[in-house]
Amino acid sequence: MSQPLTIALDAMGGDRAPEAVIEGACIARVRHAGLRFLLVGDEARIGALLARCPELAAVATVRHTVEVIGPEDRPSVALRRGKRSSMRIALEAVRDGEALGVVSAGNTGALMALAKAVLKTLPGIHRPALASIVPTRRGETVFLDLGANLDCTAENLFQFAVMGEVFARTVLGVIKPTVGLLNVGVETTKGNKTVQAAATMLQDDRLPLEFHGFVEGDAITAGKVDVVVTDGFTGNVALKTAEGTMRLYSEFLREAIKHSLISRLGYLLARPALSALRDRLDPRRYDGAVFLGLNGIAVKSHGATDALGFATAIGFAVDMSKEGFNDKVVAELSQWHADQASESEAAAL
Amino acid sequence: MSQPLTIALDAMGGDRAPEAVIEGACIARVRHAGLRFLLVGDEARIGALLARCPELAAVATVRHTVEVIGPEDRPSVALRRGKRSSMRIALEAVRDGEALGVVSAGNTGALMALAKAVLKTLPGIHRPALASIVPTRRGETVFLDLGANLDCTAENLFQFAVMGEVFARTVLGVIKPTVGLLNVGVETTKGNKTVQAAATMLQDDRLPLEFHGFVEGDAITAGKVDVVVTDGFTGNVALKTAEGTMRLYSEFLREAIKHSLISRLGYLLARPALSALRDRLDPRRYDGAVFLGLNGIAVKSHGATDALGFATAIGFAVDMSKEGFNDKVVAELSQWHADQASESEAAAL
Numbered sequence: 118m119s120q121p122l123t124i125a126l127d128a129m130g131g132d133r134a135p136e137a138v139i140e141g142a143c144i145a146r147v148r149h150a151g152l153r154f155l156l157v158g159d160e161a162r163i164g165a166l167l168a169r170c171p172e173l174a175a176v177a178t179v180r181h182t183v184e185v186i187g188p189e190d191r192p193s194v195a196l197r198r199g200k201r202s203s204m205r206i207a208l209e210a211v212r213d214g215e216a217l218g219v220v221s222a223g224n225t226g227a228l229m230a231l232a233k234a235v236l237k238t239l240p241g242i243h244r245p246a247l248a249s250i251v252p253t254r255r256g257e258t259v260f261l262d263l264g265a266n267l268d269c270t271a272e273n274l275f276q277f278a279v280m281g282e283v284f285a286r287t288v289l290g291v292i293k294p295t296v297g298l299l300n301v302g303v304e305t306t307k308g309n310k311t312v313q314a315a316a317t318m319l320q321d322d323r324l325p326l327e328f329h330g331f332v333e334g335d336a337i338t339a340g341k342v343d344v345v346v347t348d349g350f351t352g353n354v355a356l357k358t359a360e361g362t363m364r365l366y367s368e369f370l371r372e373a374i375k376h377s378l379i380s381r382l383g384y385l386l387a388r389p390a391l392s393a394l395r396d397r398l399d400p401r402r403y404d405g406a407v408f409l410g411l412n413g414i415a416v417k418s419h420g421a422t423d424a425l426g427f428a429t430a431i432g433f434a435v436d437m438s439k440e441g442f443n444d445k446v447v448a449e450l451s452q453w454h455a456d457q458a459s460e461s462e463a464a465a466l
Numbered sequence: 467m468s469q470p471l472t473i474a475l476d477a478m479g480g481d482r483a484p485e486a487v488i489e490g491a492c493i494a495r496v497r498h499a500g501l502r503f504l505l506v507g508d509e510a511r512i513g514a515l516l517a518r519c520p521e522l523a524a525v526a527t528v529r530h531t532v533e534v535i536g537p538e539d540r541p542s543v544a545l546r547r548g549k550r551s552s553m554r555i556a557l558e559a560v561r562d563g564e565a566l567g568v569v570s571a572g573n574t575g576a577l578m579a580l581a582k583a584v585l586k587t588l589p590g591i592h593r594p595a596l597a598s599i600v601p602t603r604r605g606e607t608v609f610l611d612l613g614a615n616l617d618c619t620a621e622n623l624f625q626f627a628v629m630g631e632v633f634a635r636t637v638l639g640v641i642k643p644t645v646g647l648l649n650v651g652v653e654t655t656k657g658n659k660t661v662q663a664a665a666t667m668l669q670d671d672r673l674p675l676e677f678h679g680f681v682e683g684d685a686i687t688a689g690k691v692d693v694v695v696t697d698g699f700t701g702n703v704a705l706k707t708a709e710g711t712m713r714l715y716s717e718f719l720r721e722a723i724k725h726s727l728i729s730r731l732g733y734l735l736a737r738p739a740l741s742a743l744r745d746r747l748d749p750r751r752y753d754g755a756v757f758l759g760l761n762g763i764a765v766k767s768h769g770a771t772d773a774l775g776f777a778t779a780i781g782f783a784v785d786m787s788k789e790g791f792n793d794k795v796v797a798e799l800s801q802w803h804a805d806q807a808s809e810s811e812a813a814a815l
Binding site: 191252253254264267268299301306308309333334335336337338339347349350351353354355356357358359360361362363364365366367368369370373374376377379380382383384385386387388389390391393394397398 | 540601602603613616617648650655657658682683684685686687688696698699700702703704705706707708709710711712713714715716717718719722723725726728729731732733734735736737738739740742743746747
């Protein structure tokens with residue numbers, strides 16, 4: 118790419134903004150050569166931080182605003198009132214072609230609402246989805262939707278599958294990603310009408326997608342497939358349940374080890390191994406949920422993210438932009454619809 | 467209780483039947499004084515096992531049948547064909563008053579379908595639910611529905627909450643159990659129409675139930691409430707996701723420890739602590755999902771259960787029978803409906 122790639126950052130979103138955002142950009146600048154930034158937020162605070170990272174200052178433009186969407190603000194409030202908010206201005210920079218993607222660690226619901234309003238959905242996509250990359254026993258799996266759409270139709274799930282597959286292929290580099298539909302059993306007869314109808318659509322041979330069929334909740338961490346698709350209600354609950362289980366296990370482990378002097382000594386010896394484990398499961402490695410299906414790239418970093426996590430989130434936005442994620446989704450869906458149409462025509466002759 | 471309590475066992479259900487079933491009964495007999503058993507299945511195989519546990523033989527009656535419902539049999543097949551199956555005959559013994567409860571480690575879907583057909587639902591309950599006890603950071607939480615009802619109305623969720631609360635109170639002995647409704651956020655505005663309507667019903671002051679409001683997926687293992695209510699699709703996915711996460715963590719832990727000689731030595735020293743941890747999370751301690759809302763007690767033991775797990779499942783059936791679980795649910799719901807009716811009458815005057 119000869120043109121420089123610009124990413125807009127909501128410098129004021131998240132618990133540790135603007136520090137984590139600017140320091141995250143500092144790290145991302147080193148990781149992605151030629152990257153430029155549009156930093157939206159309080160000029161004075163951003164300027165003070167930029168003074169500590171002149172290399173970043175050299176490739177960054179600051180757009181001043183003092184308005185910020187708070188973590189408790191309802192999406193409807195963000196839509197009505199946040200006209201001059203750092204989040205909205207960053208999104209508008211993508212809409213206006215000044216930046217290819219936006220990254221924010223702010224309020225998820227507000228980001229979803231504003232991103233839909235400002236960027237609109239891609240042609241052929243009815244509803245955008247929120248996707249995340251989760252660690253598995255075999256590597257990583259793309260998991261969606263995580264809460265953007267609580268009630269989904271079969272058509273929604275079908276479109277999520279297509280987007281998840283393109284994401285795994287273009288951003289994670291999986292050659293021929295397999296897609297599973299989350300259900301209460303793997304048998305083809307299992308599940309409600311919605312997952313049944315979605316499975317029928319996904320079995321279509323003309324679709325350039327490896328549909329594995331139904332998978333159960335434990336398939337996510339087992340890494341049985343590269344993409345796991347579900348509605349936003351189930352996906353949100355499953356993701357938070359997994360986070361809670363992880364915390365339960367590590368707390369029980371700590372308590373078990375503290376129980377005797379000998380096991381504490383054992384712990385001291387095994388500590389480097391255990392801290393390697395912690396690194397492997399470090400949420401900062403998986404920071405960032407991506408909104409798929411919008412007319413522009415939008416990545417959500419964790420609200421409690423630090424600089425490292427924010428840099429990872431920027432990395433997703435860069436990869437999606439460079440790989441032309443959106444163009445590929447649109448091309449794939451329109452090709453499929455064209456195939457369907459020509460087949461119906463042929464059938465009508 | 468002066469009359470002896472009899473539990474019917476599907477001696478042929480589960481991967482390790484009839485061995486795990488008969489050995490489990492042997493353990494349960496010691497735990498629950500005065501307990502009697504009706505063992506349904508292959509007389510020759512059961513007899514050979516009883517010969518090894520004469521104390522059990524003294525309090526058991528065997529009802530012979532060779533028909534067994536397989537793990538892959540669909541519920542509809544079990545309903546049409548399993549007329550002489552060990553599972554159905556055990557359920558009929560409860561219906562006919564020969565036993566107060568039934569325990570089976572067989573096919574869950576078939577057990578649900580047969581239990582509904584044979585026992586029918588309790589007055590005031592539209593649909594039975596499948597509940598389980600899960601370990602948390604503060605103790606144990608009752609979690610339902612786990613897959614008996616994929617699509618739930620607000621009324622279904624309301625009834626699940628009432629049953630879960632009575633279960634926590636009477637079987638787990640929690641003095642004033644709190645109930646949470648699973649959702650994608652804790653704010654009152656979150657969620658779809660169904661959980662919104664269910665929350666409105668549960669907020670009713672006349673209900674003798676401590677409604678905590680909405681909880682997120684990580685609240686389950688955090689033990690934020692004593693009862694977590696959700697629809698069967700979400701509950702099934704969440705439970706299996708938690709199981710998968712547990713496996714992922716312990717596998718990563720094993721790999722991390724194997725990585726160096728020193729950490730292996732540390733592991734040797736910490737091994738007793740780690741095996742205590744394993745015991746604490748041992749699924750056999752939590753074996754058994756209970757069907758709530760049927761006109762009779764029905765407990766499902768894990769398909770892969772061993773004798774210890776099966777004995778735990780028998781324990782649930784015994785506790786529910788002794789504590790009059792079903793009577794309490796019926797009384798609570800009818801009292802609530804009576805209050806509602808008299809209030810509407812008063813309002814109409």
